[in-house]
Each structure stands twice: as structure tokens, then as C-alpha cells.
Amino acid sequence: MKIITDISELRENLSQEQKIAFVPTMGNLHSGHLALIDQANQLADCVIVSIFVNRLQFLPHEDFNRYPRTFEEDCNALSAQNVKIVFAPDEKILFPTPQEFLLALPPVADILEGKFRPGFFRGVATIVLKLFNIIQPEFAIFGKKDYQQLHIVRKMVQQLNLPVEIIANETVRAADGLALSSRNQYLDEAQRSEACRLYQTLLRIKQKINSGSKNFQTLQESAISNLEQHGWKVDYISIHQRSTLLFAQASDQDLVVLGAAWLNNTRLIDNLEI
């Protein structure tokens, strides 16, 4: 496994590869990432993982500085995973000058995460576009845990005619249902044990809709109030069309319920397809 920090060295190394599968990460790898890498290994001989904490997708007050950086452990984990190249550029490599060319996104980037983290998806889409251009993969693998991100990346690929196929991977969960996330480690023991309530809440909504419940408004409101009673601050619990991510109507099929909520200073997100 090679660790490469430079773009031209990377391109040199990739120039002989026929099929590349790419897994973009911000490091601090957990089993959720490793599942993406498993998927990548099934798709191509050459698997490349990027590790880069992307400043563009953090708001000024967010956790860019305290975001967990565990490069050595990450590389140890990756070297056991048949990864050919770890691309770990520093900021001067990806942003030698301030990033002035950014993507302007459609309204779906302004709801859900985009409403609570304005500019987040612009930052994500721009760095993903840059990484695709650098790596030119045939496949790129994204987790469904970041459901709206996956939706926006897919749309970007279509609308900008990018020559890459986006592969979605199921969310990996702890035994109690909590979706794995680097931010889980901000939780203390009591919070960690409470954290799975977000998943349980989404699961209850899924079960109720599958049993014929159509009053999405009520389902959302009672879920929010239940979480609040247990000390959560809820950004949203919201039922959407899967294909467009627009707010769902009672008549829609193929739904997804998405949630984002805070336990003290830690913001968790999750979703379930219905």
C-alpha cells in the first residue's frame, strides 16, 4: 500500500490502472468505511482511499479543528484491506490558492442538512468533484448514512456528465442500531447509550408507515417530541421521496425518513429507507 500526498505522483501511479474504485473519506476510519472498501474491492483491482478533512464543508463554528484525525491508525486499518493507494494530501495540495471555483447547487441542497448547515453540500460537492478529477475513478463508493450527500453526488455526476459510477453502500450500525460515525466518539458513556434512540425513532416511523400510517406530519411531530423528552435537540425528523428527496406526500411510494439531532454538543444523523 502506497501513501501518496502529491497529485502528480498520484496521477503517475494511477496512469497504468484500468479500473479504479475510489472511497473518499475524512479519515478516522470505522467499520462503516471498511464496508465501503470491501465494496470497492469487489468492483475493481485498484482501490484508492482518500483521507482529507475538507475545510470547505465545515461552517465557521463547526468542529473542523476538533474533528478526529487518526492518520496512523487509519493507515494500519487500510493496509489490511487490499487498498493500493492512500491519497492523503495536505491543504496546500488541494487548495494551493483559496478555492474560488465552487459548485452552485439546486434547491435540494438547501433542505435537511443544507438548511442546518448552509454551504455544507457546496463544500462536499466541490471537493468530491476535485477528487474525481484527480483520481478519475471508474467507481466511487458512498455510504447511505449520508443519504442527502449521496443523492447530491449522484445528481452532480449526471448533470456534469462525470465519467464515474456512484455505488451506494448500506449504513453500518452498532449492535444497538446506532449508525457508525466518527462523531460518535464525542459521546460520553451515558450519551452513547442514549444515542441509539435516533435509530429507534426512525425505525418506529418506518414500521408505522409500513403498517399504513399516512399522516407524516403527526409521525414527524411525535418523533421529535419523544426525542426532546429524552434530552435531544432535534434539527429535523422528516419523511421524503427517495428519488427526488422532496418532502413526501401521503400518496408517494419509495420513501426515506431522515433525522438529525443533537445530544449535548454532538450532532448525529441517520436515515432509513421505507
Added chain:
Amino acid sequence: MKIITDISELRENLSQEQKIAFVPTMGNLHSGHLALIDQANQLADCVIVSIFVNRLQFLPHEDFNRYPRTFEEDCNALSAQNVKIVFAPDEKILFPTPQEFLLALPPVADILEGKFRPGFFRGVATIVLKLFNIIQPEFAIFGKKDYQQLHIVRKMVQQLNLPVEIIANETVRAADGLALSSRNQYLDEAQRSEACRLYQTLLRIKQKINSGSKNFQTLQESAISNLEQHGWKVDYISIHQRSTLLFAQASDQDLVVLGAAWLNNTRLIDNLEI
């Protein structure tokens, strides 16, 4: 020479090519375009020319509908030029759904042409990005006639890490100095004979600066007033740093003077490096 309208057929045809040189055009080809194609032929075995009148770069009141479309003559001209593929998609191919992912550009896109044609460079940059992603050329050739466009495309390539080298080609001029342009054919005989005054005006500024003149403001103002006396409506005559396209200071080296002006309903642009 193949004429291809479909993206997957194009990719199929290009998949075996090692080095592609790409010349994007809006058709209505003249000697200026042919010079770009000559340049492309010197760079790569496979030359591909796109013909697509890009709605995104026209303002609502501009000449999108009356822009000259001469597809058959264009193909005849190209078949004599060692062009391997003409990519001529219709709008449904490049915009199967309304283009919602666009580029957000830096302030240099809001001066000069960008000031008088708001959104123009966003439309140019977005279509160029799409075409690069579809064609994945090693080289793309642009004329210096559209100097600010060339600057913005170069910056886009740097900032988005696009794997393409941008080649600049000198402006091709008529015997009297008028820069060749598809819009020249909007001119009647009297206007055509007047049109070279724009070039002569820029040339006079260049000569004066080369002779030591440093008062750019006065040079610009007297050029504008001279053109106005001859019936032109001037958008700008403006002296800039070549490398940044920022407005030039008296101490700057490596300048370019750019101009845009109307003869009746026809808008002409030109520039000269100093």
C-alpha cells in the same frame, strides 16, 4: 470523419484513443476556428470538435435564436481538416433535465464581459466542464480573442484539478485587423468597413503604452470618446494585468487591453497583449 450526437456512442469511439485534442465551438466556423484545429492537429492524433450553441451563456435578450447555425458548411470545412470526430449533440443530450448544477465563479468573472453579460461565464464554464467530462481530452484549444474566457477556463482547470492542458491560440484577423468572429456577419457593408476601428483603437493604446505612456485612465477615455465619435456604443476599453486580469496599475508589467463595443445591434470584442 464521424459526426456523433450521442454521449455513449462518443465515449465508445474515444475509449481507444490515447491522446485527444479538443476544440469546443458554437459552429459557424471561420478561419479563427480552423487555426485552433490546426493547433489541435499538432498536439494529438485524435482531434475532436464540438458544435453546440450553448443556451446557458446567452442572456434572455441576447442573440441565442439568431446566432448563425451553419452545420452542413461547418462539417464540410471540418472534413478537410483531419478532424476525427464532430460532436454535435442537441440540447436534450446535454440538458436532459434543466441544468441545476452550475459553477460559482470568482470575482474576475464579474468584470469586463461579466459586467455587461451577467451569467455569461457561468454558462461558459459549466458547458466547458461538461464537455471536458464527456470527452476527457488531453488538450483543449481556445482562442485569445475571448481573452477573459481563456483566463477563466484556465483558472477553472487549476482550481478543479481537471486533467486537461489548455492551449491558447492567437487571434486570427482579417486584412484590416478586424478579429474574425461569427458575429461579424451581422454587419452591413458600411459597418464592416468601420468595424476595424476597434482593433486600431486597441493598437494605438498598445503603441502608446509601449512608448512609455502610463496614464491608463486617459488612454481608455480618449479611446472610448474616439469610438463614440464614429458611432460606436462602447461597453469598455480597459487595460488589465495579463496574469490576473485585474485592472492594471501604472507600475504593472505584462498588460492586455480589452475592448467591447457595439456597432448598431452588433457587439464586437477584441484585445491585444502589450
